[in-house]
Amino acid sequence: MPSTERRVLFTFQKNALAILSRNEIHLALTAPTGAGKGVVIERLAECEEERILLLTPLVALGRQQVNRFIKAGIPIRASLGRKTMETCPSPRVWITSPEAAMMECRKRAIKSWRPTLIAVDEAHCISDWGDHFRPAYGNLISFIQSLEAKRTLWMSATFPRATLESLRQSIPGNWICEGTFALPGNLQIHEKRILAPERIEAVRSSVLEKSSAGILFVGTRNNVARYRNLLEPLGKSLMPYHAGMSDEERRNIERKLECIDRDLPVPPSIVATNAFGMGMDYPHLSWVTLASIPYSLLSLMQSFGRVGRAGRFGEAELFWTEEDFRFSGFFATRGGSDGKGVRDLKKLRQYLESNSAEKTRILGEEFL
Numbered sequence: 184m185p186s187t188e189r190r191v192l193f194t195f196q197k198n199a200l201a202i203l204s205r206n207e208i209h210l211a212l213t214a215p216t217g218a219g220k221g222v223v224i225e226r227l228a229e230c231e232e233e234r235i236l237l238l239t240p241l242v243a244l245g246r247q248q249v250n251r252f253i254k255a256g257i258p259i260r261a262s263l264g265r266k267t268m269e270t271c272p273s274p275r276v277w278i279t280s281p282e283a284a285m286m287e288c289r290k291r292a293i294k295s296w297r298p299t300l301i302a303v304d305e306a307h308c309i310s311d312w313g314d315h316f317r318p319a320y321g322n323l324i325s326f327i328q329s330l331e332a333k334r335t336l337w338m339s340a341t342f343p344r345a346t347l348e349s350l351r352q353s354i355p356g357n358w359i360c361e362g363t364f365a366l367p368g369n370l371q372i373h374e375k376r377i378l379a380p381e382r383i384e385a386v387r388s389s390v391l392e393k394s395s396a397g398i399l400f401v402g403t404r405n406n407v408a409r410y411r412n413l414l415e416p417l418g419k420s421l422m423p424y425h426a427g428m429s430d431e432e433r434r435n436i437e438r439k440l441e442c443i444d445r446d447l448p449v450p451p452s453i454v455a456t457n458a459f460g461m462g463m464d465y466p467h468l469s470w471v472t473l474a475s476i477p478y479s480l481l482s483l484m485q486s487f488g489r490v491g492r493a494g495r496f497g498e499a500e501l502f503w504t505e506e507d508f509r510f511s512g513f514f515a516t517r518g519g520s521d522g523k524g525v526r527d528l529k530k531l532r533q534y535l536e537s538n539s540a541e542k543t544r545i546l547g548e549e550f551l
Contacts, residue, residue, distance in 0.1 A: 190219070190222060192222070192226075193218065193219060195212070195214050195218070195361055195362045196219060196222055196223055196226075198361050199212050199223045199336075199361050200223060200226055200227065202359050202361065203223070203227060203300065203334070203336060205334070205357075206333065206334060207333040207334060207356060207357065208334055208335075208356070208357055208359065209334070209335045209337070209350070209354060209356050209357065209358045209359070210335070210336050210337065210358075210359050210360075210361060211306070211337045211342055211347050211350070211358065211359070211360045211361070211551060212336060212337065212338045212339075212342075212361050212362055213338075213339060213340065213342045213360070213361070213362035213363055213364055213550070213551045214338075214340065214362045215340050215365055215366075215367055215488070215492075216340040216367075216462065216488035216489070216492055217464055217488075217492025217493040218340075218492075218493070219493075220304075220338045221248065221251060221304075223336070223338075224237060224276065224302055224336075225251070225252065225255050225257065227300065228252070228255075228257045228275040228276050229257070230275075231275070232299065233275050233299050233300065234274075234275060234277070234296060234297065234298045234299045234300075235275060235276045235277070235298065235299065235300045235301075235302055236277050236279070236284070236293060236296075236298040236300070236301045236302065237276055237277065237278045237279070237302045237304060238279060238280065238281055238284060238301070238302065238303045238304065238323070239263075239278060239279070239280060239304045239305070239462075240280065240281075240304065240305045240308045240312070240317075240320075240461065240462075241280075241461055241462070241463075242263045242264070242280065242430065243433065243434075243437050243463060244304070244305075244461060244462045244463050245261065245263045245278050245279075245280065246263070246434075246437065247463055247464070248278050248304075249261045249263075249278055252276055252278075253270060257275055257276055258270050258271030258273060258274045258275050258276075259271075259274050259275070259276045259277070259278060260274040260276070260277045260278070261277075261278045261279070262277070262278070262279040262280075262283045262284070262289060263278070263279065263280060263283065264283060264430075265283070265286075267289075277293070277296065277298070280319075281317070281319035281320055281322070281323050281326070282317075282319045284326065285319055285322065285326055290326075290329075293330065294329075294330060298330065298332070299334065300334050300335070300336060301327055301330065301332045301334070301335045301336070302335070302336040302337075302338065303323070303327075303335070303336070303337045303338065304338050304462060305338070305339055305461055305462055306337035306338055306339045306342060306346065307339045307341050307342060307343055307346060307481055307485075308320050309321075309323055309324070309346055309349070309350075310343055310345060310346045310349070311479065311481055311482070324349075324350070324353045324354065327354065328353070328354065332354070333356065335354065337350065340364070340484075340485070340488055341364060341481050341484045341485055341488070341550055342364065342550055342551040343481060343549060343550060343551075344548070344549065344550065344551060347360070347551060360551055362551070363550075363551060364484075364546060364547075364549075364550035364551060366484070366487065366488075366491075366546075367488075367491040367492070367494075367497065369491055369494060369495065369496050369497060370487065370490070370491035370496075370497040370498070370499055371496075371497070371498045371499070372487060372499045372500075373498075373499070373500045373501070374500075374501045374503070374535055375500070375501065375502050375503070376503055376504070376535070377502050377503070377504055378504060379504045379505075379506045382474065382475070382502055382504065383413070385502050386399070386410065386472065386474045386502060387413060387414065387417075389472055389500060389502075390414055390419060390452070390472060391414070391417060391418075391419060393452075393470055393498075395450065395467075395469045395470065396443070396450035396451060396452045396453075396467050396468055396469065396470075397452050397453075397468050397469055397470030397471055397472065397490065397498075398452065398453045398454075398455060398459065398460060398468055398470070398471045398472070398489055398490070399421070399452065399453065399454045399455070399471075399472050399474065400455060400456070400457060400459075400471065400472070400473045400474065400477075400486055401454060401455070401456065401474045401475070402456060402457075402474065402475050402477075403456065404425045404426075404427045404456060406474065407423050407424075407425050407454050407455065407456065408423070410454050410474070411423055411454050414454075419452065420450075420451040420452065421451065421452050421453065421454045422436050422439065422440075422451050422452070422453050422454070423436075423453075423454055423455070424436055424453055424454070424455040424456075424459040425455060425456040425459075426456065436453075439451070440453075440465050440467075441465075443465070443467045450467055452468075453468070457477060457482065457485075457486065459489075460489045461485060461489075464492060464493075466492075466493075466495065468489065468490055469490055469491075469495065469496060469497055469498065470490055470497065470498040470499070470500070471486060471487065471489045471490045471497070471498075471499050471500070472499075472500045472501075472502075473486055473500070473501045473502065473503075474502055475502065475503060475504070475507045476501070476503045476507040476508070476511060476531060476535075477531075478511060478524065478527060478528070478531075479527035479528070479530070479531055480527070480530050480531045480534050480545070480546075480549060481527075481549070481550075483501065483531060483534075484546070484550075486499070487499040501535075503535060508528060508532060511528055530545070530549065533545060534546075
């Protein structure tokens with residue numbers, strides 16, 4: 184049964200809908216994680232003439248989006264791998280990943296479908312992943328150009344200014360920006376510089392003192408097992424999540440999270456690499472701890488944004504050491520000839536070593 188609930192729209196949602204009422208427009212939409220960027224697509228899809236191609240970065244996020252549209256009674260098609268499912272022969276929203284969309288047979292089908300709007304969720308992935316990690320994101324702009332798209336929507340809580348400039352240069356037309364970057368006001372942030380030998384004890388103490396559920400980001404698959412083996416014998420229930428797990432294993436974890444009773448005496452937490460949680464909503468998770476630095480300021484802000492969503496209280500914590508930058512710098516210099524990885528680490532370090540006012544300035548320069 185379709186949901187009969189109809190939310191009162193926020194100002195940024197009303198503005199986005201007004202902008203997208205035009206036939207030829209490109210909108211860069213920034214709003215905090217969990218603020219309701221997806222509601223904009225839901226409202227647009229209420230129109231029978233709309234055919235919205237929604238490009239999503241993660242299969243898990245795509246599955247949540249599928250469930251949301253089905254609940255809203257919106258006809259959808261989903262291609263999150265090699266298979267396609269649909270709730271109606273004439274869908275108004277087609278949810279797919281860039282990789283799936285660029286398969287030759289899928290590309291032809293999309294062109295025949297003639298989308299009226301192309302929406303890119305987590306648009307920061309174009310610059311963050313496109314060079315090496317997910318090459319399809321590097322090809323996404325040319326794919327959208329091939330569709331001769333006149334109306335596009337680009338969404339992110341962390342929209343880099345450099346990404347917008349690249350989009351403007353590659354996709355001609357009228358561009359409008361709506362919204363600005365902001366960390367949730369109800370999110371407490373602690374960034375702690377420590378010595379390398381102190382890391383394990385610092386992380387152990389921090390996680391054990393938390394009575395609610397949250398996310399522990401540990402960087403590598405080996406560290407997922409390491410911290411789980413350290414903390415579970417001490418009474419902290421942790422579910423592992425990383426890209427090395429099978430799709431079915433990760434799907435089982437997602438199902439468990441969606442059914443969590445927030446009133447459990449000890450709700451389970453997650454220990455994960457950065458493969459977990461982008462754009463997803465798990466209300467019972469109230470804290471995030473990073474055992475070491477991520478690879479960029481953008482990634483740090485994304486990790487912090489996993490909690491404190493939709494007005495809920497959240498706590499974000501980072502433990503970092505000098506050795507983190509030496510280790511990450513080694514891999515950054517091997518990541519490509521353009522030096523982006525090195526620049527990203529330099530910007531992250533500048534942020535971490537700055538005072539509060541300087542941090543605000545750096546974030547304002549980096550993101551829309």
